[in-house]
Amino acid sequence: MEWNSALYDKKHDFVAEYGKGLLEFVPKNDGQAILDLGCGTGILTVQLADLCHKVVGVDSSQSMIEKAKEQFSNIEFIVCNALALPFENEFDVVFSNAVFHWISDHDTLLKNIHKVLKPQALLVCEFGAKGNIAAIESAFTEACNDTGYEYEPKFHFPMAEDFGRLLKNNGFVIDKIYDYDRPTVLKDGKQGLVNWMKQFYASELEEMPENVQATVCKRVEELTRGTLWNGEEWVADYRRLRVIAHI
Numbered sequence: 001m002e003w004n005s006a007l008y009d010k011k012h013d014f015v016a017e018y019g020k021g022l023l024e025f026v027p028k029n030d031g032q033a034i035l036d037l038g039c040g041t042g043i044l045t046v047q048l049a050d051l052c053h054k055v056v057g058v059d060s061s062q063s064m065i066e067k068a069k070e071q072f073s074n075i076e077f078i079v080c081n082a083l084a085l086p087f088e089n090e091f092d093v094v095f096s097n098a099v100f101h102w103i104s105d106h107d108t109l110l111k112n113i114h115k116v117l118k119p120q121a122l123l124v125c126e127f128g129a130k131g132n133i134a135a136i137e138s139a140f141t142e143a144c145n146d147t148g149y150e151y152e153p154k155f156h157f158p159m160a161e162d163f164g165r166l167l168k169n170n171g172f173v174i175d176k177i178y179d180y181d182r183p184t185v186l187k188d189g190k191q192g193l194v195n196w197m198k199q200f201y202a203s204e205l206e207e208m209p210e211n212v213q214a215t216v217c218k219r220v221e222e223l224t225r226g227t228l229w230n231g232e233e234w235v236a237d238y239r240r241l242r243v244i245a246h247i
């Protein structure tokens with residue numbers, strides 16, 4: 001999927017906003033190097049820069065990296081795949097916010113992270129936990145089926161126990177691992193859920209004629225109104241898995 005970096009920064013800046021809480025787990029050390037894995041448009045990378053000697057932001061999306069470079073020309077940003085990181089034994093911290101649920105192979109991902117970390121280095125990450133956006137996924141699946149399209153769920157939201165096991169199997173020592181509900185207000189009032197779908201289900205919606213796209217979005221709103229609409233805004237049913245671990 002190619003990302004719409006403009007829509008992302010304008011309507012979904014809460015992703016980086018919530019990520020600020022995760023920054024508290026990154027120690028400040030003027031000698032350290034940090035890798036921001038899945039840096040998007042670089043909003044958190046620039047804050048990580050204040051905590052270290054060197055920060056590198058990587059993302060698989062060309063358009064996100066272009067925007068990041070445009071906004072923060074003094075920071076190094078690289079387009080690369082999280083499953084083929086071009087570093088070895090280079091970083092004291094790998095930081096990652098709202099990225100791992102886009103990656104199906106968490107085992108290879110953790111092997112890559114382990115490889116780029118120095119001995120005793122830290123992994124600080126947060127992403128969707130089991131049950132994340134369950135109401136949206138279920139409504140989108142039903143709305144697609146109703147209109148003759150099939151939606152194959154594409155996100156990977158693990159249980160804390162399973163991800164913890166994978167961390168240990170890959171040589172990490174877990175300092176903290178927990179999941180929690182984080183209801184997330186979507187910007188733009190009535191338009192919030194449609195904006196969200198246009199960003200995150202872009203590749204599925206693009207397969208449909210415009211009138212079908214509108215029908216699907218409307219049906220998702222109908223199906224989720226009882227649980228996600230609070231009378232003024234859409235509140236997405238986010239659940240997070242937070243991990244602090246070292247090697």
Ligand code: BEZ
Nearest residue numbers: 098101128132155200238
């Ligand atoms: C998330 O951050 O949990 C998320 C965002 C977009 C799509 C799926 C999950």
